[in-house]
Structure formats: C-alpha cells, structure tokens
Amino acid sequence: MWKGDQAMKKMTIKDVAEALGLSPGTVSKVVNNSGRVGDKTRKRVKEYVKKHGYVASANARILKSRLSFTIGVIFSDISHVGLEHPFFASILQSFKTAVEERGYEIVFIVSRVGENELTYYQWCRNKKVDGVLIVMGNINNPNIQEVVQSEIPCVSTDIVMDNLQSVISDDKEGVRLALDHAENLGCEHITHITGPTSSRGFAERAAAFSREMEERGLPLPDEAVEIAEGFGFTSGYNATLKHLKKVARPPELILAGSDELAFGIVRALESKRLRVPEDIMVMGYDDIKFAKHFTPSLSTIRQNKEKIGRLAAERLLSAIEERRPKRKEITKVPVELVKRQSTGRG
Amino acid sequence: MWKGDQAMKKMTIKDVAEALGLSPGTVSKVVNNSGRVGDKTRKRVKEYVKKHGYVASANARILKSRLSFTIGVIFSDISHVGLEHPFFASILQSFKTAVEERGYEIVFIVSRVGENELTYYQWCRNKKVDGVLIVMGNINNPNIQEVVQSEIPCVSTDIVMDNLQSVISDDKEGVRLALDHAENLGCEHITHITGPTSSRGFAERAAAFSREMEERGLPLPDEAVEIAEGFGFTSGYNATLKHLKKVARPPELILAGSDELAFGIVRALESKRLRVPEDIMVMGYDDIKFAKHFTPSLSTIRQNKEKIGRLAAERLLSAIEERRPKRKEITKVPVELVKRQSTGRG
DNA sequence: GGTCTTTGGGAAAACGTTTTCTCTTTTTCC
DNA sequence: GGAAAAAGAGAAAACGTTTTCCCAAAGACC
Structure with missing residues (x-):
C-alpha cells in the first residue's frame, strides 16, 4: 500500500498555535518576523516550527497578504520552441537561479486558464505575481504592452519599451567588435545575414551594422544586409x-x-564549394554552447547570458522591493569577441 | 504617467454577483458548471463574465477547493544546468505545451521557501500541486522518494521506482539498434563510453550494452565500458x-x-590523429538538435523527446483526474536509428 | 385542491492566513 | 507609590472563493 494512505494531515497555523497554547496571530507574527512578540515566545515558536516543519499555506498567504514571491515569465508564443532555444534558455536559467536564491520562484504566464482567454495582465493580477520577466516578446503584442504599462514591475532581457527596464547586450559594441575583427583580417566586403527584424536584437544589430559600415567607409550596397525569414539553421542556409x-x-x-x-x-557556403574560412569567413553572434564544437569552430560575439539573467533578476527584485515608479531604463551588458576557426587564417 | 495609476480594481465574484443581483454562490456555480442554476440566470452570468473578463482568483480557489491545476516539476539540483541541457529541455517543453493545452500550468519545485528548507513533498502540499513530473532526478534522493511514495500523483521521464509511472525510451532497443548497425558495418570491437551510472539512462544503456555484446558473442573485455565522470563534452573527451x-x-x-x-x-579521437569515421566510428545517443550539424554529422539513436513529454503529460493528467491508486508502470517509447557521417563508410 | 417533488437560488460556513485593534500586564520614571 | 508608557498577546475581521444546506416557489400527480 502506498504511504499516501497514512498521509499526514497538513499542519496549519492553528495546530501550531494550539500546541503551544498561543493564538494563530502570534504564531504568524513570529513566522513573518513582524509585529511584537516576546523573546521567549518567539524562540518557542521558532523551535516548534523548525522541528515540525510547519510552513504557511502559500495560497492562504498570498490571498491575504498580496505578496506572492512569484515572478511571471513571458516566453512569447512564437512557435513553441521556447525552452529549446539555447540562448533564451540560458538567460532564463540564470534568472531562475538568481531569483530562487532570493526566495522567489518563477512561473510561466499563459493566456488561457480553463476555458477562457485571459490577457497577460489579467493573469498576473489573478495570480498576484510580484513581477514579470519578458524573456522573449514582441513590442507590438497588445498583451505585452498592457502588462508593461501596468503597475506591475517588469523587466525584459529582450525588448525595449517605455516604462520598461531592459537588460540587454550592447549590440552596437558587438557589431563594432565584429567589424574591427573583420578589418583586422583585411576584409572589406562584408555581408550581414540576420533574422526577422521584428526581434529587437536582430533589428538593432542590422542597424548598427549599416551605420558602422558607413562610418568606416566600407562598401554598403543594398544586398549587404540580408534578412532571413526565421532564426534557425534552415533560415540561415536559405538566406545565404x-x-x-x-x-x-x-x-x-x-x-x-x-x-x-x-x-x-x-x-x-560549403554546399557552394566555398570553404570557410579560406574562401570566406563567417562570424556568429551569441556564443551558444555549441559554437565552439561546430566545424569550423565559430568565431562569434559572446553575449553574457549568465550576467544578463542575473542582472535582470536583481533589477526586478529591487524594483519590487523598493516599489519604485516604473521608468524606461536600459542596462547594457558588455559583449566579447571570441576568435575561432571560422575567421582563422586558412 | 503610467497606466498603473489608474489600475482598475480587481473584479471579484461579489462584484459580478452584485451587478447581476445574484448571490456569489450562484455565480460561482455558473462559472464552475456545478450545482443547479436556471437557464436564464446561467446565460446572464456567462455573458457578463465573458464581457467583463472576470476570472476567479487562483489563490482563493485553490485555497478553498484544493484543486490547483498546477503541476510541480522536479528538475533535480545536480548543478544548475537544468534548462540548458537540450535533451531535458526538449522533454520539458513538450510536456509543458501538452499540459497547458489541458488547462494546467507548470511550476518548478524548489526546496527552499523564504528562510527554511522544505522537502519536495512539503512543498507540494503547501502549494497543493495536483501532480508532479520528475524530469531529472536521483533514485536515492530521499526528497524524491518521499514525494513518489506519497499520495500525490507522479510521473517521471527519467527514473524508475516503485509506485511510479515512468515514460522512457526503450533503451534496450536503442542499444540493440546501435549494435545491429555496428555489426552491419562490420565492427566487432566496440566500446561504450557513457555518463555516471547514477543516472538511470546511462546505467540501463551500459547494462544493455554488456548483455547484448555477450549475446552476440562479441568481445567484451573489462575496458569495453568506460564511465565518464560527467555528461558533457569535456567528460566525453577525457574519458576517451x-x-x-x-x-x-x-x-x-x-x-x-x-x-x-x-x-x-x-x-x-581527432586529437589523437584518429579520423572519424575512417579510422574509428562513433555513435551518439539522443539526437539532440545539434547532432546533425556536428562534423562529422553524428549517427545516433533518436529518443522521441516530443512524444515522451506528451505521453508523460497524458499519463499524469489521467492519473490526476481518475484518482487511480499509484503503481509502478513503465511506458516505453520507441527509439530510432539515425545514420549519419560518423558511421559512414570512409 | 392538497400533497409530493422538483427547481432555482440564497445564506453562511469553511479554506488558512495576515493584520489591525484592543486589552492586560509589566516596566519606567519622577 | 502613582501615572504614563511600553510590551506582549489575543480577538476578530478580512482575503475571494466553493460548497453544503436550506427554503420558497412552482409543477406534478391523483
């Protein structure tokens, strides 16, 4: 027989109070370090709680106190690749561990609950999340606009908007580093192939690319920027x-x-008998785990995913705890040039 | 000024009731399709609710009804690679979309809330999760044992235990396919390099490997099975x-x-001047996204991650909704041989 | 027309907390 | 020693639902 048959009854704050001859209110005060309680009582309660492993029902607490210690995560809907996308998964992972260290937990925001549709904002109110992380979203999504303009603290590692804190890579610097590298290698004719510009990162890099090329006096014909129709392997292949x-x-x-x-x-390129890097060099962007195992190993601009996630967590938690009014603020995280074979001398 | 200043007050069931001249109880019955309510009233309520986008406070509902429509996910603690591990991330992703389609949401189980440590089981009770998915766990972890032996429905895509439903790949078949392939290629001297056998998958494949080799009458010296000290690139490198x-x-x-x-x-191997596949062939296991982009592209045994996640979701939700007593049950998901260059004829 | 069911809907008690008061009791201070 | 202040703890009202009764009205039946 499974142990569930003897499942212990959940211990409530009343049980604790009763066992100690106190009132629930007093116990609550001890548990939350609030209100005034005598030293002796405090110690007694603390010991009992620790020994018997009492912990307050999350739902009751949230219901009453409107503090959930929960962060809603918007992972967009664009196809369901979400967690399988190494770049975003990395950021989410480091964000997750960072907030967990401070006693928060994350939960994915969905726009359906039971039968009825719900906007992100409604969902957040409903769940009383303390804050929201947008790890992948679209500026034009009204759902996102609503939640960003709401009273709920938000931070994004992807988009940039009014009233929104963003923690993102320094894309201009990234492109600059890439082009410095290219120039050092003696390259003048450079093409930028990127993903849909509906994604801020792609758009920004494309813009920075054009600007930089111009400033450097390098040739910038119309075809120098090619927009792929997606962001995966196949899109890159076809665009090329x-x-x-x-x-x-x-x-x-x-x-x-x-x-x-x-x-x-x-x-x-290889399919067209062009050798990399001998005939043509290629640089990536992101430095996902696999970039260095690819053949040729990929020169790339490393985005500090770990730091982006961690910083986003810090910003968001401060915003929550300090109840600051919302305002646009952009934290740029430095990028780094990683030289590998794909731009190596042949 | 941000819109939050005018943040609408959250609509409660009382507001709805009042607006319609009904009692909260009646509204609740309509919303939950329970109890007896006249057709006209029902329609009136439904319309109002839809129009004004009322949705019941999750916390209040859970608190009262002990149904949270929430699945706890155990992603183990072993380092914090979690979401960055492509294989597990894939499974989690398909599980997530599957349960979300049925109105559930997932939340990560952590063993700390605020200041105090909590066992997984305590946490689950506390949150009233309806079920638990173990996507990565260790059989010997008492925390896991406790929750598996509890009354809470569980399913795992990783481990196998008493009273636990598991949805896993058919590892025996996988190894058989691999060895069939090897024999077809004329290989007799075969080595198996795998990860720590504390992980069920690795252990099972290692066992299957030895058994199969023996049955086929192929040489099986002690060194034929090498256990790496981890599961990443470097571990494989060093073990080799x-x-x-x-x-x-x-x-x-x-x-x-x-x-x-x-x-x-x-x-x-390459570092030792051994060419793959000309001098020595290599097969992988999992078929993560990158396997086909590796050079040489990797022959491998494909685990159907999408199906594993989806099936696990189905099993778990049925268990929850049908309140079946728990018992050990293993669902094996077929694997598939994928031939690529790493075992191609040189 | 009088009983017996059915039907629709409301009242109110939970669910397990937090938090604001209030009330004693104790301490402090002159 | 007495008044004022502080400290410690409890009572009770929320929080927003769900759900069990219960009651009145309406239909059904002979």
Missing part, C-alpha cells in the same frame, strides 16, 4: 543561397545575427 | 583519452551514452 544569387561576387566575410543562423550559413 | 591509454588498439566503433559525450569523444 539567396544572397549568393544576388551578388556578383561573394563577400569576404559574413556576419550572422545569431550562431544558429551562422551554422546554416556555413553549410550553405 | 583515458580509454585509449588503457587499450592496446582502439576499438572499431565507440557508442556514446549521449550526443554531448559523443561530441567530446570525436574531438578526443
């Missing part, structure tokens, strides 16, 4: 073939908007 | 070097316990 058809002569270096795109780019 | 030192002559094929190990194995 398309690009090669457009241009008279392949560029000397291709800067990808992400590592996954770069993988596709490299394979597409 | 260690293995090569032990043996007089390298094996003809190495079967890895996971793709990530296989990546390390291949690179280690």
